[in-house]
Amino acid sequence: MSTPHGKTASPFKQPRAVWAVAFACVISFMGIGLVDPILPALAESLNATPSQVSLLFSSYLIVTAVAMLIVGWISSRIGAKRTLVIGLAVIVLFAALAGATGSINGIVGFRAGWGLGNAMFIATSLAVIVASASGGFGGAIILYETALGLGIAVGPLLGGVLGGISWRGPFFGVAVLMAIALIATLAFVPATPKPARRTSAAAPLKALRHRGLLTMGIMALLYNWGFFTMLGYAPYPMELDAHRLGLVFTGWGLLVAAFSVFFAPRLQARFGTAPVLYANLLGLAIVMAVIAAGVRTPAVVIVAVIVSGAFIGINNTLTTQAVMLVSPVERPVASSAYGFLRFIGGGLAPYVAGLLADASGLSVPFYLGAATFLLAIPILASGHRLLRQAERQLGEGEAVEPALTPVGGAAPAGSPLLVVAVGAHDNAASIVDTAARYAEESGSVLDVVHVSETAVVEEQAVETETHDQARAAVTAHLDRLAARGVAATGHVLASVGDHAAAGRALARHAAETGARTVAVGRSPRGPLLQFADGSFTTALTHAATCTVILVEPDDDPRPLTAATLTELRGDRA
Structure with a gap:
């Protein structure tokens, strides 16, 4: 994290x-x-x-x-x-x-x-x-x-x-x-x-042997078929000059960007990846059918194209997240395999649409595009179980052991667990040490947790750190605590999406391990970063089933309530 x-x-x-x-x-x-x-x-x-x-x-x-x-x-x-x-x-x-x-x-x-x-x-x-x-x-x-x-x-x-x-x-x-x-x-x-x-x-093609990646890739192929049918043929029935067409697609682009960055993660957090994609694909199918039915009325086509930007923005982000969630291979390989399928769909669609338009009229390609959006829904449904399982597994962390042997004895079995979220910032060591002091005073076992994030921006995904870097961040804290005789465990969690998704992953881990308390530190991240990709602490507090406390160096921990969150303005650990 x-x-x-x-x-x-x-x-x-x-x-x-x-x-x-x-x-x-x-x-x-x-x-x-x-x-x-x-x-x-x-x-x-x-x-x-x-x-x-x-x-x-x-x-x-x-x-x-x-x-x-x-x-x-x-x-x-x-x-x-x-x-x-x-x-x-x-x-x-x-x-x-x-x-x-x-x-x-x-x-x-x-x-x-x-x-x-x-x-x-x-x-x-x-x-x-x-x-x-x-x-x-x-x-x-x-x-x-x-x-x-x-x-x-x-x-x-x-x-x-x-x-x-x-x-x-x-x-x-x-x-x-x-x-x-x-x-x-x-x-x-x-x-x-x-x-x-x-x-x-050959790695990307071999990766497509995995059912989850292939399923999401085919769904993306069908989605991009409909998307590029619209992009390639919608300008003609609008009957506008280049300036006005530019303004129409600017409105479309603004909705794509806004819904991709701001709305898609929030909808996903509220309803889940698959349900939002089902509704979104259905919405795109309806929009394409409206274009097909109103292809001789420029105003209908213009409005429908602009509105489609909202659905496309959501779909671009959540489809990429779905691919990253279910893929069992390295992120770059998964991205290449997924990119191959989605661009193939986008490339074939305008060619086939042209043949259909010449043979049967301009409305037929749009009806076919609507059908591909609908067909993507059962394809996605065939991988629904895999997607849900992957989302649940984000809270199952990989255990990290200290390189040094603890000086003191291990905490007795059945002791309450205190999870402390550790990020890669200058105050991390002080936050962990303060949480360790609180765990010792309350008779709890300390669990040092780092969330390794895969950031998704529209149709691109990147790992923000290597697996070894994430393990090293936790191991360094465990080694320091072990040298002082403090019993502690450690975990690295995986998260796909925005910063708020990392908070929800930590909440799932706390629930799975039966933790009674989760400790987070005050983040140096500013309000702009918080607004853009969600709040770690707010998402954690809302999703957690246990007490969440704010830990600051040399200060007594305090519970994170709604009033505290308002004061912090959603600062994230």
Whole structure:
């Protein structure tokens, strides 16, 4: 459970390396939405049919899908920074070539090259920005989320402005902006170490033999089929120019970003991952059916597309979390396997939609998209038990033993248990020592617990620390306590999602172990970090079935009540 060091930290006080990658992330997230406002203009200017123009999405996404299978293999051999830099360079080259060509086939081909660069970038950007951040991973996640929101929202707006000048504008715009990001990355981002273990090129495909990962991947494939059908074909029945299309998709992008970052985790906490996904997929199916039925009424299509942004934002985040929860393989391998399936669905959908539109009319692809959303529901249901089981297992921690033998005798069996949450900040040792004193006075056994988080931002996931780092954090406290003759146990818990999810994981662990008390320290995390990804302490207090106390160095512990939480404004351990 990594937190900033020292005093309350601002997520925006980061090294230039973080800002360089964050800027590149903004441009990358612009990529898909940027071309939506110019689709009708492309068809008119290049004498192409909508089905031919739709291949812009198909070539880009299919190449991205295939490349996801080998990006881990590449990154594990040359390092994350080099992989990211090569990806940026490839995007610059092929975006410029797409703007310079004069045929629809040329643009389709160069978009395929763009997809290769996109795969290399998206597979490493979140890991690089977290590794380069100062003051803990929380600030880096905030910046990544900010970049995501800006890119998704501003991409269509910029595409509309540049597309109003020329259909070539968005392509050249991306090339210039990504070139700036490439130079900044080369100048400011330090070299990243190569992973200790190389990833096999076949690992992602082998991972799909696991039922849970394959089930969630197929569900994501069906979801992305419907999503990219809408993205590739909705601009045509709107009958708007590039500027107005840009505004429509900006509204859509704002809802995607807001519901992905702020609403999805809170809905998940209240109702659970699977129930929210069931309702969300049904909502998307209804929206697509409305578009299909009202395809000849531009106002209906416009409103439905904007509204779909809320459902898409929720689905992107929770589908990724579901994949990470059920996957029994390493996070990068799971991400590659999942990315392969979801991008394949997104790539095939515009092509098939084009064939259907040419043969049967524009409403048919949207009805098919609605059907794929509905079909994703029973696919998800087939893995429901695995998902629920994975969520329950998050509270089952891995035991950690001290390297030193305790000087004093072990606590008697049946003694009450006091769990202390330990984060990676400067006051951690003092908090553990104060909790140990309270445990000794109350005749309790101390359990030192560290929550190792997998952060999920929209469709990306990254481990915030290695398994060895998490174990070392607990072992250091146990060794210090053992040297003083204090009997203590230790655990490392796993958590997937925001910081509040870590609080709920600790509450489940306390319930499973029969703890009577959970102790947490005052966090140096500021209110912005708390608002963005939930409050650890608030989530813990609401979910815990035992007493939760606030432990501060050299002070007597005090119960965490509603009044105390209000005073702390949701500070997290």
